[in-house]
Amino acid sequence: MASLAIGVDLGGTKIACGVVDIKTGRLIGTTKKKTRVLDDEKDVWQRLQSTIDELLAETNVDINDTLGIGIGTAGMIDRKKGMLLLAPNLGVSQVSITEPISKHYAIPCRLGNDLEVATLGELEFGAGRNLNSFVCIFIGTGIGSGIICDGIPYLGATGTAGEIGHTIVVPDGRKCGCGGSGCLETYASRTAIAKDILSGIEKGIGSTISEKIDLSKGIIRSKALASAVESGDQLVIGAVSKAARYMGIGLASLINFYNPSRIILGGGLIEAVGLYYEEALKETKLRVLSVPGRKLDIVKAELGDFAGIIGAAMLMKNNHK
Numbered sequence: 001m002a003s004l005a006i007g008v009d010l011g012g013t014k015i016a017c018g019v020v021d022i023k024t025g026r027l028i029g030t031t032k033k034k035t036r037v038l039d040d041e042k043d044v045w046q047r048l049q050s051t052i053d054e055l056l057a058e059t060n061v062d063i064n065d066t067l068g069i070g071i072g073t074a075g076m077i078d079r080k081k082g083m084l085l086l087a088p089n090l091g092v093s094q095v096s097i098t099e100p101i102s103k104h105y106a107i108p109c110r111l112g113n114d115l116e117v118a119t120l121g122e123l124e125f126g127a128g129r130n131l132n133s134f135v136c137i138f139i140g141t142g143i144g145s146g147i148i149c150d151g152i153p154y155l156g157a158t159g160t161a162g163e164i165g166h167t168i169v170v171p172d173g174r175k176c177g178c179g180g181s182g183c184l185e186t187y188a189s190r191t192a193i194a195k196d197i198l199s200g201i202e203k204g205i206g207s208t209i210s211e212k213i214d215l216s217k218g219i220i221r222s223k224a225l226a227s228a229v230e231s232g233d234q235l236v237i238g239a240v241s242k243a244a245r246y247m248g249i250g251l252a253s254l255i256n257f258y259n260p261s262r263i264i265l266g267g268g269l270i271e272a273v274g275l276y277y278e279e280a281l282k283e284t285k286l287r288v289l290s291v292p293g294r295k296l297d298i299v300k301a302e303l304g305d306f307a308g309i310i311g312a313a314m315l316m317k318n319n320h321k
Contacts, residue, residue, distance in 0.1 A: 004028065004066045005316040006052060009308030010073040010090070011114055013141055013219075015051045016305065019061050020313035025125035027306060029059035041095040044084070048101060068108035070315030071097060072117030072308050074142070076160050082111045110315040114308055115162055116153055118266065118301075119146025121311030123153075126302035127264045135260045136301065137164060138267040139247065139276075140222075142177075143185040147258075165189070169249055187246040190269050194220045196239035207235040222268035229275050237275065244276045248283020251298070255284070259292045266301030 003024075008017040018030035031054050033047070048071070056063060075087025082098025084090075102109035112120070119136035122128040128136065128148060137145040143165030147154040155161050165185035166178050173182030174192075186192055194213060197220070201210050208231050212224040228236035251263065269276045281298060288296065301307055 002065060002067055004061065005313040006055070006063075006066055006069045007117075007309040007311065007313030007315075008048065008052065008069060008071040009114060009117070009312060010048065010071060011141070011308070015047055016309055017051050017055050018306065018309040018313070019055065019059050019066070020310050022067070022313055022317045025121075025310055027309070028061065029055065030306070030309060031055045031058055041092065044090075044092060044095050044097070045100050045104075048097075049104060052105075063105050063107060066107065067316040068110065069101060069105065070110050070112065070117065070312035071101070072112045072114040072312040072315075073097065074114045074144075077111055077113055079111055079155075079159060082109070084111075108316065112312065112315050113144075113146075113160075113162070115144035115146045116155070117146075117311035117315060118303075118307040119148060119162075119264075119311065120153060120314050121303050121307040121309075122264055122266070122301055123148055123151075124314055125310060126307060127299050128262070131262055133260055134262040134264060135162075135254065135258065136264045136266065137251075138301070138307075139189060139265065139269045140267040141189065141191055143189050143247075143250075147260075164250060164254060167250060167253065169246055184246065184250045188243045188250065190220065190222060190225070192246075193225065193239045193243045193269075196242065197235060200235045200239070205235050208233045209236055222272035225269070226272040226274075229273060240273060240276050241279050244279035245283045247276075247280040249287060251280065251284040252287035255292050255296070256289050261295075262297040262299065264299055264301050266304070266307060270300055271304060 003021050005022050007020050014032050014034055016032035019028035033051050076085045084095040086093045098109040098111050122136050128134050132151045134148050145162040145164040147162050166183045168182045169184050170182035174186040176183040176186045209228040213220045
């Protein structure tokens, strides 16, 4: 029986995909492309197909030798219909995903939320192995999470559980892409850090990172942030520390409410910027209630950038709803 599947991670800054042995989690090969704000559903299909085609060409894998294609996408989805309902970071909504992709390649295709599938990857082959209850939180362009309860993903009444980035930390605070105000991701994400740095630069504060930030879009890479922190850039250190403290507030609230056995933190900021991780842990310990704080178990994700790809491929194995 075939054990290979294609996993696709459609995110706010890149589309990454790989051929995965779902029995072992081994990656046969991967490829990725930078994304931009997508125009319409046709644009989404074309971007997905071109990335998958490139992967098949580079790995020399026959699509018919795979179990199918699992796709994890940023935003809110309808799993049964295979539709992307709303994705502010991608700029599209109400897009049918699985039907056109399945029809094009003549193989099964399944859809999951990007954080859900990354969490599935960590459950099967990462920091969540052998655990029945944990929460994975990934911090990058935005902030999202996946919840494992009794060994399977918990999706919630409407299938949108895990939107920790849209919990409110500042009433009537910054406007968020979701349409609300004061969401955690507007204060603790890499996008939030970039905006704070831009604000400082506009006020005339010097920074080593001024040439590495997209002044028109407020986009900056985690590695650039890490380099600036290591060089002692005070503007960047301040922005990163501020964002991490907000993240700590969010983590403490989650622990107080849900009391998971473990929290797994992943994403570019966590992997690259040690200061962010350290400050977030410090703030969490300051704010968490004493009893749930006794078993505070916060670790880094183990699969790195490949969690989404591996987890998306696992959709072809796991029939959770």
